[in-house]
Amino acid sequence: MNEFSPLFAAQLNPRSAALPEMATAVLILDEARQIEYVNHSADELFSPINPIGLTFATLLMNSGAEAESDVFRAIDTDLPPEEVRIRLDDGRLLDCMLRVLSSGGFVLSLDDVTSLVRNAELARRDPLTGLPNRAALREKIAETLKEACGEIGNVAILYVDLDRFKAINDSLGHAMGDALLQKVADRFRKVLHEGEFIARLGGDEFAIIQSGLPQPAAAEELSSRLVDLIARAYAINGHMLHIGASIGVAIYPGDGREAGALLRNADLALYRAKAEGRGSYRFYEPGMDERMQQRRAMEIDLRRALPLGQLHLVYQPKLNLQSNSLVGFEALIRWSHPQRGLVSPADFIPLAEEIGAIVNIGEWALREACRQAASWPKPVSVAVNLSPVQFRTGKILQTVSSALAYSRLEPSRLELEITEGALMEHSSAILGVLNGLRALGVRIAMDDFGTGYSSLGYLQKFPFDAIKIDRSFVRGIDTSAERRVIVRAITQLASALGMTTTAEGIETWAQLECVREEGCTDVQGYLTGRPLSREAARMLLDHRFAENSEMDLA
Structure with a gap:
């Protein structure tokens, strides 16, 4: 581990003597932004590179990162200090905070947040398919609607439900059902373009946010492609499997200005698509809510019909x-x-x-x-x-x-x-x-x-x-x-x-x-x-x- 230089050793008090043992990586730079000191955590962070004597820009370049100007931007522009995230070439993520020392030079603290960020990303990912999950969908919808700012005809929500999936899952087992869902997710990834975000909601249900495109034409074109693509046969472990897709579509802001209303109306349109034979797509219409209530009433009556x-x-x-x-x-x-x-x-x-x-x-x-x-x-x-x-x-x-x-x-x-x-x-x-x-x-x-x-x-x-x-x-x-x-x-x-x-x-x-x-x-x-x-x-x-x-x- 690198020791304090005599200049800084003379200035140590009992509190600053703890720097070498801190879990946070600490670097001290002179006015020329050259590194004079690193504690043990910083030494391990950049190993096998020896940071002493390097400028911070050179250290980042040797580590495969190019964010030195971002780190010093606040100081160079007389703004309050702000945390900057740096990505090294090995995938690690560092949150950096730079402060000016009253005695001259700078102190830079770096926290390795790689695990935290990845765990947060995993929490927003469906573990089976790798697609974003329901939580990620809610965040994305909120972000998309905020950006839309009431602009008409550039955001659509598509609810997708797989037809005949349950039959395969029940007859061939959950392992085959899981493999089929992974194949379906791969097809989604291949067909979606920029401005189209997909999430798995659970089971055989998916949702797509389509933004920045003219609606309803873009949603109709995508729905047609998906119905065709999902219906093509799947070869899995010696079995040829056939499923389909039913899709319900809601358009912002006509079908709802809030995420909840859009998702609910897309779901109503999906029910209509399934009720009319499946393997198709339907756009939300105002009367669907009333028809859905009628359908649910019939469903309740039908469940009672046999015992009555x-x-x-x-x-x-x-x-x-x-x-x-x-x-x-x-x-x-x-x-x-x-x-x-x-x-x-x-x-x-x-x-x-x-x-x-x-x-x-x-x-x-x-x-x-x-x-x-x-x-x-x-x-x-x-x-x-x-x-x-x-x-x-x-x-x-x-x-x-x-x-x-x-x-x-x-x-x-x-x-x-x-x-x-x-x-x-x-x-x-x-x-x-x-x-x-x-x-x-x-x-x-x-x-x-x-x-x-x-x-x-x-x-x-x-x-x-x-x-x-x-x-x-x-x-x-x-x-x-x-x-x-x-x-x-x-x-x-x-x-x-x-x-x-x-x-x-x-x-x-x-x-x-x-x-x-x-x-x-x-x-x-x-x-x-x-x-x-x-x-x-x-x-x-x-x-x-x-x-x-x-x-x-x-």
């Missing part, structure tokens, strides 16, 4: 075109609300899936359909729809086994309908469940065939018993040669694979004749039978089979 006995099943007949006979029913859920009346399934089923209520509702529908079908006078089949959400619980096999055992329904009479959406979320795990269901003896049908992107691929992976041709191909089939070709191709493929085909949405005799000519085995629709109450379905069975008659479909 407001749900019931109806049964739509399925007819075989070869025998012109009734061969089964599809069980459909209906909600009779005391104030709202009969709520459309198109309104409450997606909501039930979103809030997770479909799990209990779906289990109830399966048990009830099996129980009622077991009491029918003739052993026709009953079809029950399974939601993709139900597969995430990992209890489908147990639920179906329990329903069959409780009702004593012959397994071959139960047909379970699944959509391509269930397979897309994690096909290998779902296919394992389907094979387990097949082992129970139940039939498996692919519903809404042809509306997705990978229907043919799934037919190769799993031998379905039946294909249900979506009503979009049946509508107008009597006037569209293209739709007839599509239906013909589906029925021929199904026949070659040993599967039956059911055409949905038959409403006219012309449609019925077309699907018959193109090889469909079964049909459903308003023409051949509207959904019936359980009593009406039983009466239809009693009537048809008592007379042993066929339906007049010729």
Whole structure:
């Protein structure tokens, strides 16, 4: 360690004698700004450089820093002393305070704040993705709005929520979910430009601040890019994963002048995007708050619907075109609300899936359909729809086994309908469940065939018993040669694979004749039978089979 020079040793009093032992690094410079003394902490700080005899500027240059003029700025301009932060070339950060000595020269104290600064930065970072966290977002919003000063159209807040992430996290485990979030964060970093700040709020939610750009055009362009980018497949540990993104946007100051209002309104817009099908973006509109309150009220009512006995099943007949006979029913859920009346399934089923209520509702529908079908006078089949959400619980096999055992329904009479959406979320795990269901003896049908992107691929992976041709191909089939070709191709493929085909949405005799000519085995629709109450379905069975008659479909 460097000792005091004789000049300063003579001036030491009992208090100044503590300088060598101080944790703070201390340098004493003469009037020429040349270093005359360093205490032990300063000696260690700049080791292996020996500071004695160097000017402070030379010491900083040798340490890879160029801030000497900043340190002396206050003194050179007759301003009060101020702390200056210096970064050395090895990444260390020093807070420097320079003061003039009454005896001439300067005393400079330096504190190594590297750990403090880094810990503070870590506290503002999401440990998984490395993105700024919610606390950093709040600071950035406050800073951005202060700079905006009410200027119209240059700040936007985007709320981003990942679609189908929970299904992957639940089915493949949190390690896979974490790896996916890191991949998503990497994509965010690559696509964002200057003036765009992103933070992870937690889970699969992110927020973006976009500033200094014309709005709403810039937010719309960014939202479109993100929806496209996030939807592209992810290859992780041998799995091809597919998710999407829904985005809500609020623009300052029209949608709010305070951070809280902007974030709340961006969140409302996000809910609208998710409610309208996901994989899209929506801008905030004033009426969204009222609609959200209505939605939350419906959510509360829906959670109560099952225990209050407001749900019931109806049964739509399925007819075989070869025998012109009734061969089964599809069980459909209906909600009779005391104030709202009969709520459309198109309104409450997606909501039930979103809030997770479909799990209990779906289990109830399966048990009830099996129980009622077991009491029918003739052993026709009953079809029950399974939601993709139900597969995430990992209890489908147990639920179906329990329903069959409780009702004593012959397994071959139960047909379970699944959509391509269930397979897309994690096909290998779902296919394992389907094979387990097949082992129970139940039939498996692919519903809404042809509306997705990978229907043919799934037919190769799993031998379905039946294909249900979506009503979009049946509508107008009597006037569209293209739709007839599509239906013909589906029925021929199904026949070659040993599967039956059911055409949905038959409403006219012309449609019925077309699907018959193109090889469909079964049909459903308003023409051949509207959904019936359980009593009406039983009466239809009693009537048809008592007379042993066929339906007049010729």
